[in-house]
Amino acid sequence: xxxxxxxxxxxxxxxxxxxxxxxxxxxxxxxxxxxxxxxxxxxxxxxxxxxxxxxxxxxxxxxxxxxxxxxxxxxxxxxxxxxxxxxxxxxxxxxxxxxxxxxxxxxxxxxxxxxxxxxxxxxxxxxxxxxxxxxxxxxxxxxxxxxxxxxxxxxxxxxxxxxxxxxxxxxxxxxxxxxxxxxxxxxxxxxxxxxxxxxxxxxxxxxxxxxxxxxxxxxxxxxxxxxxxxx
Amino acid sequence: xxxxxxxxxxxxxxxxxxxxxxxxxxxxxxxxxxxxxxxxxxxxxxxxxxxxxxxxxxxxxxxxxxxxxxxxxxxxxxxxxxxxxxxxxxxxxxxxxxxxxxxxxxxxxxxxxxxxxxxxxxxxxxxxxxxxxxxxxxxxxxxxxxxxxxxxxxxxxxxxxxxxxxxxxxxxxxxxxxxxxxxxxxxxxxxxxxxxxxxxxxxxxxxxxxxxxxxxxxxxxxxxxxx
Numbered sequence: 001x002x003x004x005x006x007x008x009x010x011x012x013x014x015x016x017x018x019x020x021x022x023x024x025x026x027x028x029x030x031x032x033x034x035x036x037x038x039x040x041x042x043x044x045x046x047x048x049x050x051x052x053x054x055x056x057x058x059x060x061x062x063x064x065x066x067x068x069x070x071x072x073x074x075x076x077x078x079x080x081x082x083x084x085x086x087x088x089x090x091x092x093x094x095x096x097x098x099x100x101x102x103x104x105x106x107x108x109x110x111x112x113x114x115x116x117x118x119x120x121x122x123x124x125x126x127x128x129x130x131x132x133x134x135x136x137x138x139x140x141x142x143x144x145x146x147x148x149x150x151x152x153x154x155x156x157x158x159x160x161x162x163x164x165x166x167x168x169x170x171x172x173x174x175x176x177x178x179x180x181x182x183x184x185x186x187x188x189x190x191x192x193x194x195x196x197x198x199x200x201x202x203x204x205x206x207x208x209x210x211x212x213x214x215x216x217x218x219x220x221x222x223x224x225x226x227x228x229x230x231x
Numbered sequence: 232x233x234x235x236x237x238x239x240x241x242x243x244x245x246x247x248x249x250x251x252x253x254x255x256x257x258x259x260x261x262x263x264x265x266x267x268x269x270x271x272x273x274x275x276x277x278x279x280x281x282x283x284x285x286x287x288x289x290x291x292x293x294x295x296x297x298x299x300x301x302x303x304x305x306x307x308x309x310x311x312x313x314x315x316x317x318x319x320x321x322x323x324x325x326x327x328x329x330x331x332x333x334x335x336x337x338x339x340x341x342x343x344x345x346x347x348x349x350x351x352x353x354x355x356x357x358x359x360x361x362x363x364x365x366x367x368x369x370x371x372x373x374x375x376x377x378x379x380x381x382x383x384x385x386x387x388x389x390x391x392x393x394x395x396x397x398x399x400x401x402x403x404x405x406x407x408x409x410x411x412x413x414x415x416x417x418x419x420x421x422x423x424x425x426x427x428x429x430x431x432x433x434x435x436x437x438x439x440x441x442x443x444x445x446x447x448x449x450x451x452x453x454x455x456x457x458x
Contacts, residue, residue, distance in 0.1 A: 126317040128304040129276050130380045131334030136305075140330070144321045228321040229362070 007176060008185065008202060015182040016209075018093060019161035022100035023154050026108055030153060034112035056106040060166025067099055067171040095172040096179045100164045104157030111156060115149020116142070148225040155217030159210055182206050232256055232416040234288055234384065238274040240281035247271060247281070247440045255433030255447065257410050257417040261424075262437035268420045269314075271437070272386045275418070276311050277304040288384045288416065305334070310382030310415075314389045316369040318361040324372050325357040331380025341381045341414055350412055351375045351405055367398040371405055378413065385409075385417045391426060406430060 004012070037049055055063050071078040071089040081087040089095035119142055127137045143150075165183040172179040174188060186202045189195030237250040247267045251258075260268045273279040275286050277294070280301070286294040293302045293309070310331075318327050332344070348354055351371045356364065364372065370390050377385060390406070391399045403426075410417060410430060421427050427434055436444040 122313070122315070122317055123319060125278050125304075126311065126313060127319075127330070129278070129307075129309060129311040130331030130376065131305050131308070132330075133303075133305045136334070141319060141321075 004201065004205075005198070008198060008205075010177055011180050011182050011185040011202070012205060012209075014093060014096075014177075014180065015162055018096045018100055018181055019158050021094075021097040022104060022161045023108075023158045025097065026101040026105050026157055027150070027154060030105060030108040030112055030157070031150065034109045034116055037109070038113045038116035052109050053106045055103050055167075060103065060164070061170050063102060064099060064167035064170025067095070067102070067167065071095065071098065071171075089172075091172050091175060091179060093172075093178055096164075096168050096181060097161075099167040099171045100161035101157075103164050103167055104160040107156040107160055108153040111153030112146060112149050115146035115152075118149075119145050145228050147228060148221045151224060152217060152221045155213055155221075159213050159217075162206070162209060162213070182209075232289060234258065234416050234418070236271065236275060236284075236286050238271060238281040238284040238286075240270075240274070240279065240284070242270060242279070245270075245440055247274075249437060249440065249442045251435045251442050251445055253416075253433045253435070253445070253447065255416070255431070257419060257431045258433040258435060259427040259431035260418060260420045260435045260437060261422065261427050262443075263422055265439075266422075266437040267440040268422075268437055269388055270440075272311075272388060272418060272420055275384070276309045276386060277302070277307055278311075291383065308335075308339070308381065308383045310377035310380055310385040312370070312373045312377050312385070312387045312390050314392055316366075316373040318364075318369055318372055318376070320361050322361070323357070324353065324359050324361065324364070327361065327372055328353065328357075328375050328379055331376055335379075335381040339381050342378050344379065347375045347378050350378075350408055365398065366394045367402045370394070370402055374405065374409055378409070383415055385413060385415055386420070387417065388420045389422070391423070392421075403429070 033048070033052060037045065037052070068090065069075050071081070073079065073082065073088070073090055078089060081089070087094070089098050123145070124137050124141055127141045132140060163183060164181070165187065168179065168181060169184050169187070174180050174184040180188070182202055182205070186199050186206070189199035189202070233252070233254050235252045239248045245267065247270045249267060249271050260271060262268055270279060274281050274284055281296070283296045284294055285292070285296070292300050293307050294300060319330065322330065328344070328347070332340070348357070351374055353371060353375055356368055356372065361369065374390070391402060394402060407430065419427070419431055432448045434446045434448070435442055436446070
């Protein structure tokens with residue numbers, strides 16, 4: 001294992017933090033939107049579905065630029081957040097997390113939506129005849145049954161967030177210690193003479209983290225899946 | 232023990248327009264497949280919301296569309312044993328049994344866990360997963376789960392129909408025990424004459440969404456031993 005420079009270590013830690021915060025932040029919204037898409041039929045549902053999937057097909061740089069327009073200090077949402085709560089996204093690590101959350105959101109929602117659609121609603125009916133109100137049915141029956149889907153979605157979202165580049169660099173730039181994540185640091189290394197070794201080291205680390213995350217996720221999802229299917 | 236049911240609703244091409252009242256401890260709803268038997272008890276449990284209807288159990292009105300009364304499913308305290316057991320796969324047998332008990336108000340709890348476990352001989356199954364149960368065992372657990380929720384009325388929807396002959400014979404004695412020990416009226420849906428004869432003392436005949444005949448039998452069938 002080659003030794004890492006403090007700069008590289010900072011970028012790795014920041015990437016992990018950004019991806020973790022992005023995933024945790026996106027999770028409740030992801031479950032809520034997935035529930036709406038899987039269980040309700042309303043006018044405009046197709047549009048909501050398209051909006052959720054949009055970051056998947058849009059060039060990331062476009063997503064980043066839209067975020068900058070909306071959440072930048074002069075943007076309508078960004079100014080309101082700053083004036084009301086003192087929250088700043090532009091050129092901060094929190095902005096990187098926001099960008100990553102949005103880029104990972106389609107994967108998160110899709111996985112959870114598929115899991116919800118696979119739930120046998122007759123079990124939920126049974127729970128209601130046993131005295132469970134709708135929130136309790138969701139907590140004690142639906143949620144445990146879709147747990148493997150939620151875990152799988154969260155892992156995909158996390159992995160996507162770890163690799164996010166285009167939207168991040170457009171929205172929050174590439175500031176060492178604040179918004180310089182693993183991918184943006186690799187990019188920096190490729191732009192300077194003699195950066196090859198650093199780029200190569202980080203590429204290996206990036207590979208290891210992603211592979212580890214996917215293996216762990218699959219393992220957990222399978223174990224939980226076996227459990228909820230009663231095996 | 233009294234039960235009063237009236238329901239009018241359209242389900243696709245099918246129209247359910249049925250009405251019956253009974254004082255029997257165990258009432259069978261008897262009729263061919265597609266007669267609307269399950270739809271009718273789904274109205275009782277509020278898994279179906281009828282256009283017009285009335286459901287009253289021992290004087291408690293659970294549904295009366297004319298008076299705007301419609302108690303939600305989880306507050307009706309109507310126990311339901313489904314055709315396909317519907318046990319929660321992510322819970323053990325014991326957790327399944329305790330599920331409804333947890334929601335039942337303390338002052339209304341009737342049967343104790345030990346009583347029900349003994350009645351249905353569930354002791355040896357308690358720590359198993361639902362996957363490790365036979366069809367007959369699943370139905371016994373489903374009966375116990377419904378009983379432990381302390382319902383005011385118990386609905387059994389063809390609990391034997393998904394079982395082979397041997398399993399039916401194995402579960403039948405437990406159904407009889409349930410009938411004899413349960414403290415609430417029971418509605419038993421079936422298309423089997425043998426089951427109805429053996430279990431019920433009132434029979435509601437249904438065909439094509441309508442009640443065609445109600446037979447209130449005052450004499451206790453030979454196998455029914457009233458407590």
